[in-house]
Amino acid sequence: MIGKAELKAIADTVLSAAQADQTEVLVEGQDLALTRFAANTIHQNVSETNVGVRVRSVVGKKIGVASSNDVSKASLKQLVRKAETIASFQQENPEFVSLPDPLPIQEVDAYSESTATCSAETRANGVGSILELSRSKGLVASGAFSTGTEETMVANSLGVSAYHCGTMATAMTVIMSDDSSGYAADAVQDVNALNPAEIGRIAADKALRSKNPTSIEPGDYTVILEEDAVATMMFFLGYLGFSALAVQEGRSFMSGHIGEKVTGDNITIWDDGFDPRGVVLPFDFEGVPKQKVMLIEDGITRNAVYDSATAAREPGKSSTGHGLPAPNTMGPIPINLLMKPGKSTKEEMIASTKRGIWVTRFHYVNPVHPVKTILTGMTRDGTFLIENGEVTRPLKNLRFTQSILEAFANVELLSRKLKMVKMGFGNFASCAPAVKINEFAFTGTTEF
Amino acid sequence: MREHTERALNVAQSNGATYVDIRIVRRENQNITVKNGIVQTLSLDDDFGFGVRVIANGAWGFASSNRLTEEEIDRIAAQAVTIAKASALTKAADIHIGPPEVHVDTYKTPMEIDPFEVSLEDKIDVLMAADKEARAVKGLAIAQGTMGFLRETKTFASSEGSFIEQTLVESGLGITTRAVAEGEMQQRSYPNSFGRHQGTAGYEFIKKWDLPGNARQAAEEVVALLSASQCPSKTTTLILDGPQLALQVHESCGHPIELDRVYGTEAAFAGTSFLTPDKFGTFRYGSDVVNIVADAVTPAGLGTYGYDDEGVPGQTTNIIKNGMFVGYLTSRETASQLRRTHPDAPERSNGTMRSDGWNRVPIIRMNNVSLMPGEPTLEELIADTNDGIYMLTNKSWSIDDKRLNFQFGTELAYEIKNGKLGQMFKNATYTGITPQFWGGCDAVCNADHWNVWGTPNCGKGQPMQSAHTGHGTAPARFREVQVGVMG
Numbered sequence: 001m002i003g004k005a006e007l008k009a010i011a012d013t014v015l016s017a018a019q020a021d022q023t024e025v026l027v028e029g030q031d032l033a034l035t036r037f038a039a040n041t042i043h044q045n046v047s048e049t050n051v052g053v054r055v056r057s058v059v060g061k062k063i064g065v066a067s068s069n070d071v072s073k074a075s076l077k078q079l080v081r082k083a084e085t086i087a088s089f090q091q092e093n094p095e096f097v098s099l100p101d102p103l104p105i106q107e108v109d110a111y112s113e114s115t116a117t118c119s120a121e122t123r124a125n126g127v128g129s130i131l132e133l134s135r136s137k138g139l140v141a142s143g144a145f146s147t148g149t150e151e152t153m154v155a156n157s158l159g160v161s162a163y164h165c166g167t168m169a170t171a172m173t174v175i176m177s178d179d180s181s182g183y184a185a186d187a188v189q190d191v192n193a194l195n196p197a198e199i200g201r202i203a204a205d206k207a208l209r210s211k212n213p214t215s216i217e218p219g220d221y222t223v224i225l226e227e228d229a230v231a232t233m234m235f236f237l238g239y240l241g242f243s244a245l246a247v248q249e250g251r252s253f254m255s256g257h258i259g260e261k262v263t264g265d266n267i268t269i270w271d272d273g274f275d276p277r278g279v280v281l282p283f284d285f286e287g288v289p290k291q292k293v294m295l296i297e298d299g300i301t302r303n304a305v306y307d308s309a310t311a312a313r314e315p316g317k318s319s320t321g322h323g324l325p326a327p328n329t330m331g332p333i334p335i336n337l338l339m340k341p342g343k344s345t346k347e348e349m350i351a352s353t354k355r356g357i358w359v360t361r362f363h364y365v366n367p368v369h370p371v372k373t374i375l376t377g378m379t380r381d382g383t384f385l386i387e388n389g390e391v392t393r394p395l396k397n398l399r400f401t402q403s404i405l406e407a408f409a410n411v412e413l414l415s416r417k418l419k420m421v422k423m424g425f426g427n428f429a430s431c432a433p434a435v436k437i438n439e440f441a442f443t444g445t446t447e448f
Numbered sequence: 449m450r451e452h453t454e455r456a457l458n459v460a461q462s463n464g465a466t467y468v469d470i471r472i473v474r475r476e477n478q479n480i481t482v483k484n485g486i487v488q489t490l491s492l493d494d495d496f497g498f499g500v501r502v503i504a505n506g507a508w509g510f511a512s513s514n515r516l517t518e519e520e521i522d523r524i525a526a527q528a529v530t531i532a533k534a535s536a537l538t539k540a541a542d543i544h545i546g547p548p549e550v551h552v553d554t555y556k557t558p559m560e561i562d563p564f565e566v567s568l569e570d571k572i573d574v575l576m577a578a579d580k581e582a583r584a585v586k587g588l589a590i591a592q593g594t595m596g597f598l599r600e601t602k603t604f605a606s607s608e609g610s611f612i613e614q615t616l617v618e619s620g621l622g623i624t625t626r627a628v629a630e631g632e633m634q635q636r637s638y639p640n641s642f643g644r645h646q647g648t649a650g651y652e653f654i655k656k657w658d659l660p661g662n663a664r665q666a667a668e669e670v671v672a673l674l675s676a677s678q679c680p681s682k683t684t685t686l687i688l689d690g691p692q693l694a695l696q697v698h699e700s701c702g703h704p705i706e707l708d709r710v711y712g713t714e715a716a717f718a719g720t721s722f723l724t725p726d727k728f729g730t731f732r733y734g735s736d737v738v739n740i741v742a743d744a745v746t747p748a749g750l751g752t753y754g755y756d757d758e759g760v761p762g763q764t765t766n767i768i769k770n771g772m773f774v775g776y777l778t779s780r781e782t783a784s785q786l787r788r789t790h791p792d793a794p795e796r797s798n799g800t801m802r803s804d805g806w807n808r809v810p811i812i813r814m815n816n817v818s819l820m821p822g823e824p825t826l827e828e829l830i831a832d833t834n835d836g837i838y839m840l841t842n843k844s845w846s847i848d849d850k851r852l853n854f855q856f857g858t859e860l861a862y863e864i865k866n867g868k869l870g871q872m873f874k875n876a877t878y879t880g881i882t883p884q885f886w887g888g889c890d891a892v893c894n895a896d897h898w899n900v901w902g903t904p905n906c907g908k909g910q911p912m913q914s915a916h917t918g919h920g921t922a923p924a925r926f927r928e929v930q931v932g933v934m935g
Contacts, residue, residue: 401935
């Protein structure tokens, strides 16, 4: 861990050297370690220490961006000159108004000393508990156990000065037999709250339950999607539709349809960077405090998320604190999504299903039709047939091709518990329930 | 650099490492994006650091830092050994990496014009000209042009005696055009999707692909797509253009031949492979006309380099020979592992271990995995097709975790009727199972249509690594393919 004082000193060095009309500096410190295992042994075990500095210089309406991970004073001054030189080569961006003005930012404690100082031996012992279980049952385990500290400092010449430090510990495993697999994962702020042996037990149990899978014809089925599968759908909904840029450019399902019904009454989705159930991040990469943004409320579209550029395009709008690091052509993105829970348990969902498919998670999902929110992807690591309220047999994996919004229009039940699902990159995390959906379209099968 | 590499090798060995390598890597990226006449991105990114990889107590460890000082080298080298010793707590057997690889050499990407010597104004002018051409087409909503340049300088040294210095340069460009209507968005790209086409080459690559000269056609096609018919759902004959076929090769051949995937080391994330070792040399992957080669030597290929990140020379390997599966992409460790069950397998790695910078451990990555050309021209192939669909340029992709069931969507498609191209289709998709699909390949176009397409966004590994790969393809024809899957 580098610490607030050093990151602020880096930002101050940049801003004091700046000669542009406006200057923004983003400093990100990382101290990360990951222990990876496969074939019941640790095969990759890595650590990384890094500090990245990104400078956005604004000269009139000309903008240049430069970044480096050399934080010596001489290098930082060179970096500022480089960003300003780039800006001078630029053409004016007539849409640019200003970097954000400072706003009060609530500090949030998201740091755990035990996670920050977790040793390779501690991670190896945690992995060892999964491997021991896997070997004892004649199974093969793979996965990863990571711990790390990430610090973010955003400052600009208008007075923004925001610092946040957070730790994260994650463990995930796929445990396989000759013809089946099971998956489990967890992500927490304090590594002491992580229980690798329990994660291993869940994955091993599912691997054993899914042995000897058989095929089923593709078609429309009732599905019970576990939280990881729902989180994937929420992520894509955010990526495809909740960004103000996508709405403004007419490529979102919300374009021209704010205030309209798009899903069932039981679907409410919002973004909240302060919700402790997710990965807390109190401000965005422009230093704007995160607002809680209601996206879909009782099935009705309410708002998109904004950064400073997209807010400047619409009278009366201000950034909701969802900007990404400059330069950013993607537009703003919600990265702390939550779905309102229901009142059911997974067991009740299964018991209420006459014929359906239970899905653990999805694999390799991508959009087929972004505006219609049609995705395709595969099931993996535990897919089961439900008949007359009971899980009757494991199934070979299936391909789905399905509109998210249409699926969310057919949600019959939601679980009362939410699970935080950390996506594999950045600070993306969704808090998702398990859901029971009717008429979910499976369009293909595979051989395992 | 020698003093730094020697220090790391010595410190790690004195702490108990039996094998050590160090990579010192600097990456300089220049990116420019012009969107609807406005320069949205103009950025220079510089990233520098070093990573030390060791074997100690028979297990792997890796540590990395952005500060190349004597104290930090000592700390990181010792930390890598500590991590390796922690890895050894769970080991089932010691790591074997086969015979030593000792190379002292330098390599530089051959190029005519250093892209970092070309002015920013000239580059912006090209993108602005392309933008103007595209937006001259009525009905276009978005034109977004991109150029990207990478210079990677890296020093590799190992305790076996290697010392290799490389400078790799990449140039890339592309324009994506979009048209929107109520409930519909269409996209058309040139020369390829994913934002850009890229190769290991200088600025001559930018000139060759002539963005301003091709932007208008992309825009005209995307506007026409808005009123095109939906691609029908049926089983038919399919012809794929080069860029789409490049991704088909990447996903359904390139990934399953990665021997680390085969041995399960990516099982929890990217997945495994249906091409298990029992199929090595005996499995029919495709029809007789399917010949696939992996190489790191094709000029301007995005997977072209001198040495991989284990210090093994870049080389050429047969993967699919007349339809039969005959080769894997290997590392030193996996080549050694394969040879224990297949004594006829090559003793040495074929040099495909690459890392996404100084802070990532090398893993097996595709270099240029290419479908070799056949005989007909594209015109002859279409003329020889009575009923089918011609699909161009990838838009959507998905494949299962053993690389069998795939589904792709393309930006553009045309009906083929009685040997001629007919009406345009939008939202075209096709799906299949890998060996059946390649078994239905009955023709690959000739070398005049063959090009190495760059894929600059291949994800794999934990922590995630992004690799740059190349895929040489010419259009090819496939029989009995299910098309038009929309749920």
